[in-house]
Structure formats: structure tokens, C-alpha cells
Amino acid sequence: EEQEEAVFREVVSFTPEPLPARYYDKDTTKPVSFYFSSLEELLAWTPDVEDSFNEALKPSECRQPPLSSQRPRTLLCHDMMGGYLDDKFIQGSAARSPYCFYHWQCIDIFVYFSHHTVTIPPVGWTNAAHRHGVCVLGTFITEWK
Numbered sequence: 307e308e309q310e311e312a313v314f315r316e317v318v319s320f321t322p323e324p325l326p327a328r329y330y331d332k333d334t335t336k337p338v339s340f341y342f343s344s345l346e347e348l349l350a351w352t353p354d355v356e357d358s359f360n361e362a363l364k365p366s367e368c369r370q371p372p373l374s375s376q377r378p379r380t381l382l383c384h385d386m387m388g389g390y391l392d393d394k395f396i397q398g399s400a401a402r403s404p405y406c407f408y409h410w411q412c413i414d415i416f417v418y419f420s421h422h423t424v425t426i427p428p429v430g431w432t433n434a435a436h437r438h439g440v441c442v443l444g445t446f447i448t449e450w451k
Contacts, residue, residue, distance in 0.1 A: 308372040312427075327345065328341075329356065335376075336395050336396075337359065338394045341420065341425050342424035345423065345446075360396070362436055366442075367436065369440065369441075379413040380414050380415070381413065381414065381417060383419055384405075384418050386414065392405075393431065394427070410440055411438065413440055414440065415441045415443065416442050417443045417445065418431055418445065420445070421449065423447060424435070424444065424445075425445045
């Protein structure tokens with residue numbers, strides 16, 4: 307007795323909806339950390355699944371001594387517009403000499419600054435700081451207008 311072999315020819319495909327434009331670099335279309343252009347935009351924002359690639363991988367490690375200690379503390383402010391713009395790319399960049407910071411043990415607070423109203427530190431910087439127990443801050447500025 308001969309058995310027939312079943313053959314399925316149905317193809318299932320899924321094309322996700324593209325993320326909003328703020329998630330991509332307009333020149334390269336690569337994913338980037340985003341910012342808010344106004345306080346109203348920040349207040350109207352609610353996190354959703356589209357924002358998950360911009361979240362830190364884990365919480366910050368414990369810092370010794372803690373920030374609450376009475377010793378002097380050191381703050382490092384990174385100015386994104388100071389000539390190194392490639393760190394906005396979530397998946398890294400092809401820059402030959404990207405800006406790197408190696409002395410996390412020497413600082414207590416890391417501030418990521420750019421010339422946008424509300425700047426969120428890129429996830430690469432947040433992950434590096436968290437790995438070393440360093441507090442990370444974004445910026446809120448009012449300039450030009």
C-alpha cells in the first residue's frame with residue numbers, strides 16, 4: 307500500500323510597520339537614539355515596544371563608595387556636538403576613531419549633552435556607565451529660541 311505525501315505550499319510572510327522617523331538617521335537610515343524637540347513632546351511620550359532597543363540592558367551596578375558618601379564627586383559631561391556624532395548609532399558606527407571613554411572608575415556622574423531640547427543618553431553610553439556603577443543623566447536645555 308502506497309502512502310501519499312502531503313505537501314504544503316502556503317507561504318507566510320510578515321513585514322512589520324516601519325518605526326517612526328525619529329528612530330533612524332536621515333542620511334544613513336540606521337537606527338539611532340532619539341531625542342525630544344520640545345517639552346510638550348516629552349510630556350506626551352509614553353514608552354512602547356518600539357522604544358525597547360533604546361533601553362539599558364540592566365540596572366546600574368552598586369557604586370563604591372556610594373554617591374551619598376561625603377567625599378568629593380566627579381562629573382563628566384560628554385558634548386555630542388563636540389566633533390563625535392557617531393555615538394548616536396544604536397548598532398555602532400564605521401568611524402575609524404570613535405570617541406571612547408576608558409576611565410569610568412574616576413567618575414561618579416556621566417552627563418550626555420547635545421543641542422536638543424531633551425536629550426536621552428544613547429543606550430551604548432548608558433550600558434557602559436551602568437556596568438561601572440556610574441549615574442547617567444540626559445539634559446534639558448533652552449537655547450537659541
